[in-house]
Amino acid sequence: MKYITIKDIAKKLNTSVSTVSRAFNDKSDINAKTKEVVLKTAKEMGYRQNRMAKNLVQRRSFNIGIVVPEFVNSFFPEVIMGAQDVLFEKGYQVLITQSNECYTTELKNVQSLENSMVDGLLISLSSETANIDYYQDLVNSGFPIIFFNRTYKEIKASKVLFNDYKWAMFATEHLIRQGYRNIYHFQGIKTLTLSRERRRGFMDAHKKHKITVEPHQVITSGFFMEDGEIIAKKLIKNNTIPDAIFAANDQLAIGAMNVFKNNGYKVPEDIAFIGFSESKMGSIVEPPLSSVKQPTFEIGKQAAKLLLDQIEAGNNHSPQTVMLDGELHIRESSQKKI
């Protein structure tokens, strides 16, 4: 496979590379006829611009890299679509990369993107990521980068976050107000800031209502439906049945709900459920799952905007944190019938 270059075109047309280059970049003055001929010949010859070379000399790519930990759930895809919306409009292209919740892959992805000369990065960390040195160095070196959703308090950089604490508290209070007293929290992956924040909301809601929480009421796991199923089976086996469950995401809630239903428990009569990060699944499951709705598209949009600002500002910008709010969607799974 042979690359056709502007040199080849220039040779064929008996002109110079600069003339050919001009034909492709509307800027410099060039004879309309010359331009036409060049463009036509280029097409005939099957010329395709080599962006690497162009980027190399212009020192920017108009590409933005996005790194997410997974995209099998619709959460991250929606965020990405939000980001694409504002990025496309400004002429940027988006390169997406997923780490499969693996730190090594994540790092490789970031480096691959960096080396591809993306002009900036939007990143949500994998559940495995514990060492943030690389990212902090990157930020400190002046590379434009925005962290969203999955991040660490310790990182000094711009972030777009959801107010996990507040909405976890609201969700828990909703259950308490319905009269539930033996509420369990499925917190997912323990180490993430967002998990800790949701857990804190869960705890403080109890504190506020002067209800004590036993350690066994908070259960750690992964973030998938299967994890919820495993927990539910264990609870049934040990015959420790909560009267309500607040899960750190819908997948966990749904997995557990299915197991309990299959074992004869009624929802919400025997056990109430509330999830987090409202997903499409939550609306089709029976009964429909209450959940905290996160503004996924908006998260993507805000992150993209922050990033573009940062790219424009160059070195004179200071880290900013955008904190977004959601909605509590109460559905049948958590409503005491009177």
Place this chain on the structure above:
Amino acid sequence: MKYITIKDIAKKLNTSVSTVSRAFNDKSDINAKTKEVVLKTAKEMGYRQNRMAKNLVQRRSFNIGIVVPEFVNSFFPEVIMGAQDVLFEKGYQVLITQSNECYTTELKNVQSLENSMVDGLLISLSSETANIDYYQDLVNSGFPIIFFNRTYKEIKASKVLFNDYKWAMFATEHLIRQGYRNIYHFQGIKTLTLSRERRRGFMDAHKKHKITVEPHQVITSGFFMEDGEIIAKKLIKNNTIPDAIFAANDQLAIGAMNVFKNNGYKVPEDIAFIGFSESKMGSIVEPPLSSVKQPTFEIGKQAAKLLLDQIEAGNNHSPQTVMLDGELHIRESSQKKI
């Protein structure tokens, strides 16, 4: 933001760029001590290799581009993960791009990837894509590219496909054998080859059993849950109620099923449902949805393998089509209770 280059390092160390370059590429002989010093200084200075420049001279990037039409449903993410598995192992990095079912975006994505000098492309076309000239040119120019799932018969290139015809036929026959006679087909987006194949399977199953199909039994729409809902509402309004529905994907089936259920129809007693491309949603909906299971990971793996073969082979390869098979997962939504 200033890039540190090997030149900077060379200057600081009073050595040549080639020595520095050697230190980073284990190949050429270089004094162990020199190498050590270079690497250390590089780290101190915050050097980061510019892959664009490297790629430019080496004329390859070890990056593979993937283009999908959407990834809010889990189908494409799963395919991508399959592809990543085999690509990572061979040292390739993956850049994902989504077209949002839009031809213009798709084309931009492809060009962006091409220009980023990806070594090859895995692509599934948007529902809007009608003109395939660009892709055919690309293929003809010798660029390694594999089409999967969403493609056109007309494109002369390597493909990884699912046997849509056969499994659509099986799914329909399953309904016929259960005794259903007034079966509707939600075919999704009409123009795609896969839609046409599934439709053909639906028709031929009827033909085989000598049942006539009226034109109004085949309904065109988009591919989302909302589309299924709209169709169902229309059918109810017109009081033309099928006794069974074979939908081109699970989303359509679920959308319609929910509307029918909310309007008092029993599934499968009043209407039976069977979907396609088994999704997680299908297993949590009530009653669980019968569906044709596609080997998503395997599709990705096969596509990646084909691509790597093609990259290795250079010009002496001929287009290959891999046709994969699935499974019919019969669940409650299509089982006549006796």
Place this chain on the structure above:
DNA sequence: TTGTAAGCGTTATCAA
């Protein structure tokens, strides 16, 4: 083992 210099495909500067 190291250094020099050419070249990858562009754009950009300066003359012509």
Place this chain on the structure above:
DNA sequence: TTGATAACGCTTACAA
């Protein structure tokens, strides 16, 4: 309006 030519940051003969 065009053409030479020097970059961009890197690798790689070839020479020392």
